[in-house]
Amino acid sequence: MSVTTTAAGFTQESFERFVAQRNEPGWLRELRREAWQKFESLPMPSQRDEEWMRTDIRTLRLQKFGFSSDGSPSAGAAPDGLLTHGVELGGQTIAIDSRPHTARLNEKWAAKGVLFGSLDELAASHGEVVKKHLFRAFTPGYDRFAALHAAAWSGGTLLYVPRGVTVDEPFHMLSALSSGGVDMGHTLVILEDGAEATLLAETTSLVEGGAGLHVGGIELLVGPRARLRYVNFQNWSAGVWHFAHQKALVDSDASLQWTIAALGAKLAKVNQHVALTGPGATAQVNGVMFTEGKQHLAYNTLQHHEASQCRSDLLYKAALQDDSRTVWRGMIRVDEGAQKTDGYQRNDNLMLSEHSRSDSIPGLEILADDVRCTHGSTTGRVDDEQLFYARCRGLTRKEAVRMVVTGFFQQVFDRITIESVREALGLAIARRIREYE
């Protein structure tokens, strides 16, 4: 694998070079410049910030990484996706180190006006769509990583489904990192009024144990009465830093099923934000995390009820082995006018080792008076008595642990309506379960 990024650091000079190479329209260049200013002026987050209190990034050397060298396509063998076994796809994008590798869209969907492909390429050919929607659900000034992403994003994926079009074949997006690579992909999904689609997104490493940096952004714009299923499977090697701002806007009577599965990364700090912006919107959020070694995965979730009669239901489940750690800070915020809100959040953690640790911090901020909001969290251990029972039925200790862990995730798997995703996650998790003494 050739090295595809220039490790010239994130400097003014390398930024200028990056922008000059890209040959983009003025409005986009302007967005990048504004964001770059913010990046330069914002401090690096530290443990004094509430959101970062439990997440230590002092060993991150941002300057060891750099901008994507250019927007040129990447060659070489593409890695295999795990989510798509036996699935007829409507289209697929593959990127390596945020450089486009493959983009294909089934002709039948293209004929209906669907756009799917590299965001880089579609920003050039369909500038008006991208200009209209880009950063509607992304705040470049949120923190230093958001600013860096807004200035430096490249590659990425756009899915646009016009009004009333139902796409019954899932799209697949695969983004891979080489060792030492940088992924700055931006995902922009736009479903117009009444449209329906499923997008399976997968991020992975080409090299086991390879280092890497991901500073990402995801925008899911779900129009009125539209239905989106979005799966985000993060399976990087344990050397990757993963920072992401992910936000969905769900309009009136629209529905979103958003599944986050996280198995990889050295350290992850993710903001997942669902805004219910129109009356009657619903969102189901599913989280499946499995950590090992010294991994640290931190999720800040926000279910923001901006309109009345919306429903949001979040279930995050994490199993932790070795010395790994997860942090979940969940917030349900209900605006003043958002009456008849039905909000739920729950986080369950299963510790597979004495040394793992999980912090679970639910929160409610409710300004309306006619609402139902509930939350809960549990943290438990694999029970020796349970294992003994299973072993008395002929299961090895490892098989027994695997059963208990599979059972633990069953509740969230039951909610995921895409079979290939359930199976891939089940297998990927089962493979990681170690022998315990």
Added chain:
Amino acid sequence: MSETLKIKDLHVSTTDGKEILRGVNLEIKQGEVHALMGPNGSGKSTLGYAIMGHPGYEVTQGSITLDGKDVLAMEPNERARAGIFLAFQRPMAIPGVKMADFLRHAATNVRRPDRKEGEELIPMREFRKELNQKMEQLRMDKEFARRYVNDGFSGGEMKRAEILQLAMLRPKFAILDETDSGLDVDAVRLASQSIADIGGKDMGILIITHHEHLLEHNRPDFTHVILGGRIVETGGPELALELHKQGYDRIRAAYPEAAAADAALKENEPAGAH
């Protein structure tokens, strides 16, 4: 050929050093029915756990062999695969794991003791058919197979699930620890009959019980009385009858040393242990 489960001078302590079994001797041949009776806290469940290799108990002296093979050297799963089965007094729940999936793994492993992890399971259709048939015989609803292992089961349902597992695994030796408790009158009769049917001439059974129901169809060849962690008396079916009618006063009087040990065990018993 008929095999023998042989327990010799077995001493068992908890991992923090409390001695519970103080020299148990017991020999069960395939095809035999043994009843094990004794007051609460006398060590019956501990014996079952020790036979299966519960990590919370330590064998400090004595031996357990299955046709000459050292059972104590085996992992619990190896003991199961060697043909030993324990129906738990208090079965454990495994939420999220369907009874059918659990049993398919269990049955495959027990029937193919050399199976390595990840190797093929019994084919789904074949397994389903057998499971349905067994559930029908035990008059269990088909829905049962889709429920999560012991999760939210009533006391009686758990015991019936244990009998179903016994039927599917068909061990050489079964220890049934109060499998009759929690069952209603009809269920206990059915259980008693089913155990006899499953066992036939091939299974050696150790029935731990405080009642006579299970013994109705499984007439004990031997009745053992355990007191203070030791089997103090062995008789025929008439001994079980006597204990049911008259309790343990005669036994306590006849074996004062064991009775004292029994009382001592209970003195420092953790609160709410029963």
